[in-house]
Amino acid sequence: MRHRIARLAAALSIAGAAHAQTPDSIPEAVRSRVRVVDSTRIQSVHLRDGTALIGRIVVAGTDTIRFRSSIGETGIAVRSIARIDEAPAAALRPNGEFWFPNPNATRLLFAPTGRMLPRGTGYFSDYYIILPGVAYGATDRVTIGGGVSLLPGASTQAFWVTPKVGLYNRERVNLAAGALVIYIPDLDDSPSSSDQGPYGIAYGVGTWGGPDASVTAGVGYAFSNRNVSSQPVAMLGAEARLARRVAFVTENYVIPNFREGPLLSYGLRFMGEQISLDLAFINVARDPIFPGAPFVGFVFNFR
Template identity: 35%
Template sequence: MKKLHLFFFVLSISFVSLYAQNNTEETAIYYVTLKDKTHYLGTIESESTNYIVLYNASTGTRTEIPINQIQEKKIIPTKAIKNNEYWFENPNATRYLFGPSAFNLKKGEGYYQNTMLLLNSFNVGITDYFSIGGGIEFLSTFITLSQGNFNPIIYFTPKVGFSVADNIHVGGGVLLASIPQFGETSNTGLGMLYGLGTYGNLDHNVTATIGWGSVDGNSFNKPLITVSGMTRVAKKTALVTENWLIPTDSSYEPIFSYGVRFFGENIAVDLAFINNWDIAQSLLIGVPYVNFVVKF
């Protein structure tokens, strides 16, 4: 009798699970992109070998879409829909203007970043919690090549990042750089070990970072501190700020920045200004800063 009860219990659980799965599939919200780049949003009401019928509950419309015209069809989370529009994921949430957040690239994700047409870097997610990046600077490349030697500024940036609670991520990383001393045979070595914490989600967040650096093996006597933030104000627009406290012999030198980020699903462009008290004396709004990222 006990075995019989166990059999019916397992059977009932199976039916409940199957019903929940089917119900989820039926109510899943799809974002459909056609070959002509037209987009549709809704649940699939019916599907045949030639057509799907998409129902948009917000507008009450039904659209018959030829299957051979569909370029992409994907399920999207309900929270990604705002005012009957699909807000795709922020493509550059792992970084502010230059410094990182504690969010990490997912395994297999990556991006190319160009800063002021000079700094060129790549970052790739090795796991969901660990990424490796590095880059090269163009101006030093051309100068050293003109001197008959390939010795550009290069840098290496491994990082870890993971979630410890809702809206709380922590991480850390290393910045290693080699900087040529023009006219000399030796390079200057720069190293930094840092930890950081991010509060918020991919669209609205703030990050505090503390780092210990050294130049040619001589350590700074105080840590470098940064506070950065980002807030998404529209589907394709965010405000970004990144602010540094750079240690000096006696105190700290502040540098602050403010800008706008424009982005699509796989590209982001930052237009910003870098400023401090000294810069503001000559250029009130600060020094222009331009940076773009292509995600792959």
């Protein structure tokens, strides 16, 4: 009897190990990035035990990879990989320091860039604490997002959705289209009230440049229920990496019939490998108040 139990336990253990090594058990965000890249790219492989290796995959297999780094070439089980990041080769600085990818590359301060979330990745965001949201890359070209307001003492809260579609995605040129759609239920205590929405803006946006310095421009049309503005809102922004963990970000708008002139914003982004904190100021071009109204945004990127 003991021998039968022992044999059964061993069989179950082998079956479990075999299941752990099946491709289907590997997260899509990892599996989609198990690939050999050329000399213009560099990869950062993060293992489940916390180890991080910088180099390139030279052999990409279903169950294992061969990875070449400064310490040599080694074999790595795919199931032991937590995530794989890619960046231009220039991200590995002459002093050996690796500048990890911007964890919030798909947004400026509030507006989207032309870049898309890779399939299987996403982020949690929060603006001013009371405006949380999430976004998820359903595919490399489709991102679905949304959020809800948490206004203290308010009788009703707003919620919104932010679909986005990638139209053209290359290393230095990224174009996308999407919308911000806001709905406020039970406004004025009338379920049929036209004031409930939807409100929002439909836009097109493009980003030109590399991961450490880029310019973003966009045009959008605001709408309210069935009414669409005849004049577009224009946006021009930029971001520039100043150090491994710090970047400058600006986002500026020209709004039709806005008497205060263009709306300006500027600030710093403080970054970790998966988080970013934006501290900025919002101002107007006509009669500005220095330094401006504060803006605070936080993003946690899950991969």
